Amino acid sequence: MDIFADFGERVRSTIARLGWTAADGTALDLTRVVVEPPRDAAHGDLAVNAAMVLAKPMGKQPRALAIELMGELAADPDVAETEVAGPGFLNLRLSAGYWARFLALVLREGEAYGRGTPGKGAVNVEYVSANPTGPMHVGHCRGAVVGDALANILAHAGHAVTKEYYINDAGAQVDVLARSAHLRYREALGEAIGEIPEGLYPGDYLKPVGEALAKRFGASLVGKPESEWLEEVRRTAIDGMMAMIREDLAALNVRHDVFFSEKSLQNAPDGDRVAQAIDTLTAAGLMYRGRLEPPKGQLPEDWEDREQVLFRSTQFGDDVDRPLMKSDGSYTYFASDIAYHLDKYRRGFANQIDIWGADHGGYVKRMQAAVKAISGGKASLDVKLCQLVKLFRAGEPVKMSKRSGSFVTLREVVDEVGVDAVRFMMLFRKSDAPLDFDFQKVTEQSKDNPVFYVQYAHARVHSVFAQAREGLPALDLSDEGLGGADLTRLSDAGEIGLMKRIAQWPRVVEGAAESHEPHRIAFFLHDLASDLHAHWNRGKDLPQLRFVNVDDPLSSHARLAMVRAVASVLASGLAVLGVSAPKEMR
């Protein structure tokens, strides 16, 4: 049930009935005709822009068209008031009967209210993809939550979504990991290893890996050349790190459908997938031998000017063509990534989304170029860049240093403030804007803390129902019973306001899904909670507006129905964000 879509249809069929055509007699393009909530509540419940959009193609005055349209729509029994305003808006106010039917429908749909129709196509969302070289730190947090919530939103909107994690287990970093683990292995055997040398990972989290290696191999890997143990140790270390990362993700309430190994690309059953991807590009005439200009700005120390094989990414909007092979003959990371995205495309994902940290921004164009190139223009990639999170404690910045190993892990944050606070706060800002996160603020029980404010709104509804059961035991508070209340009694501006907010839920979901902007859900929930709290507070001075009035069971019944719908939308929204909807606050 989407009242804006409903009236959008009514407007379009009215235009057809009126026989409106373009000035030259051809059919009108109605794609820009929309029915929206007006910015100002004084303008009514729905705003129709048809007259303004169609005035030019029809060669008529917008206000005259609006008046003509108004004449028809005023006859609609669901429309209570009409007016033409401003440059040619047609404003509609809906009848009490329409609102009553709407609310009953929302109650009947329950958690399904706001879901898009299924069958919108497959989308692959790749996020986190942290290197398997250590525990997740707080910097990974935002991308993890944004990606997870976005995937949920897309699923809610009707897409078939796959959540994916790309394991970077093929580069030089995992060799460093293996050497670090080998050192811990010797340590586990009783050797004094002293300080961890520069260039290796110093963290204690590798000790269990060392112990596991000691248990499995005894002393058999000691004193052997690296070539004899590297692969085995590397595999064990990566498995250990990924197990740790999965636990971290689980603590954040993040679960991926697919963990895709970079290494598996080169060792695929059907051969080297990276080579195949490059062959695909070569066959398309997109590879050539050439030279690159040295990069502007700081010149790399070991820059060598050489002729190499380049991918013509500029043909797809990139700034310069890109090498896919290093000078030692191995593939660049980009080459693997192309093969990976090609794999995603072959698995049926023409619609791909990657969530990256903002420091990878320079990589976006080439990856999008590659996706276009390997799919013959049939696939597209959207990259959401997440800006930094700055940590504070009671207003004071939290110092972090990677060198000293004093960086804050994801687990520490979740353990201290809880998943709900972490997830909601990470989503309570546009992802491309920096975000301040204050450990103290996000656990405060006050209206200044958005997490609390929204969850409390949900809990408050349950508190209202507890009181209703006590004060008005005769009322049927089941969903059917509430749907059968006399909902036309809802006429106060605050009540209508709440229903109008509820009515926006489907379009908010759709908008967030289409724009790939999960924060819209969080802000909507905050607005809805705010409406509820505000209306509640009005009952303080005006007892006749209270949700539960023992003197007025009929109005109470209707209000309880409305409040149930509010809670239902809050619960749906929070569920999509992966945040719990508590029945009471403690």
Place this chain on the structure above:
RNA sequence: GGCCCCGUAGCUCAGGGGAUAGAGCGACAGCCUUCUAAGCUGUUGGUCGCAGGUUCGAAUCCUGCCGGGGUCGCCA
């Protein structure tokens, strides 16, 4: 220097073709001596960085500047 993101009220930020640009915090002024659980109501406050352009209409789209951040072959 190239590219990307950002610039909206004193502060933190929404709004991203539509009407008189919003919210929270702050500030100011009341209420709150009790009910519906962690306050409430009101007031204040903006040249939407600047200048052009597109449009019936621009905070929103385009171009160019200014300012802040990020990034710039073989790190992933």
